[in-house]
Amino acid sequence: MRKIFISIAAVLIAGTAVSTAQQKPAVDRAKADAAVKSAFPSAPADWQPRLVQDETMKQCSAHDNLPPKAVGEAIQKRERATIEYPADGQFMGDWKRGERIAQSGYGLRFTDYPPRNPNGGNCYACHQLTKAELSFGTVGPSLLNYGGIRKFGAAETKAVYEKIYNAHASYPCSLMPRLGSNKVLTIEQIKDVVALVMSPDSPVNK
Ligand code: HEC
Structure with a gap:
């Protein structure tokens, strides 16, 4: 039983390592949204919805x-x-x-x-x-x-x-x-x- 558990864990860990290696670095969405908003400080009021x-x-x-x-x-x-x-x-x-x-x-x-x-x-x-x-x-x-x-x-x-x-x-x-x-x-x-x-x-x- 223990052996099976260990091999499943090993597969899971190996799988995680593979998918992590393939993933791009995570983007902080809130930071990205804030950057977009701050890039258009003088956007007229009726343009503001375009930034959301x-x-x-x-x-x-x-x-x-x-x-x-x-x-x-x-x-x-x-x-x-x-x-x-x-x-x-x-x-x-x-x-x-x-x-x-x-x-x-x-x-x-x-x-x-x-x-x-x-x-x-x-x-x-x-x-x-x-x-x-x-x-x-x-x-x-x-x-x-x-x-x-x-x-x-x-x-x-x-x-x-x-x-x-x-x-x-x-x-x-x-x-x-x-x-x-x-x-x-x-x-x-x-x-x-x-x-x-x-x-x-x-x-x-x-
Ligand atoms: C910012 C880029 C962009 C602009 C501007 C744009 N398109 Fe597209 N268009 C794409 C992309 C990418 C695809 C492929 C994805 C899809 O089908 O939505 C596409 C697909 C199409 C297709 C379907 C192609 C197929 O394979 O059947 C047609 C027709 C089309 N566009 C016409 C137009 C016309 C007409 C305009 C101007 C009014 C226009 N597009 C403006 C990017 C653009």
Whole structure:
């Protein structure tokens, strides 16, 4: 009996040693929150809520963006519930306006306060979209020919609308901002960007 107990203990200790070696140093969340808050002392009052994590951001931070299944499902459910759909049932607007929105990083910066122009979606900061634009980020996948690959399908078009409105609804702890739910883009602007991604005439699919 004692022998069995000792060998179980040895396995447990060995297991702990392995997992400890693989873990990153723990971050003191309270210190991190305080650092974020103190970094924006002159943020206007209506910006203060942006310095406080909502439930989803808290859960993503707690799990280093890799939530366990149940937490991930709870995030998806909560975020999906925030998606508002176009009143006319149309998911595609004007791709030319969409390209300007995708190019624009205007909005929500100190220099944009008070706002003088509509916000942009800053899509190129993370995605390749067209062949013509050579400057793009790679945090997100390339969207070149995205609509063509998906045969310009209706369900796929709706999915792009939902992705832009709230990326966490399909991918909990996505690195893509919740552009609709966080009121960065309007429903009309999102439709224009959907057209850029999904329209057969758009330079994304040419
Ligand atoms: C800060 C970076 C970032 C920005 C800005 C961003 N995205 Fe994303 N996007 C991502 C990441 C990361 C993914 C992959 C994870 C996911 O699917 O949520 C993604 C996924 C997507 C997908 C799904 C790709 C697939 O594999 O099916 C689409 C479509 C998309 N983004 C479109 C856009 C559009 C359009 C904009 C601008 C309105 C935009 N994104 C802005 C980071 C970003």
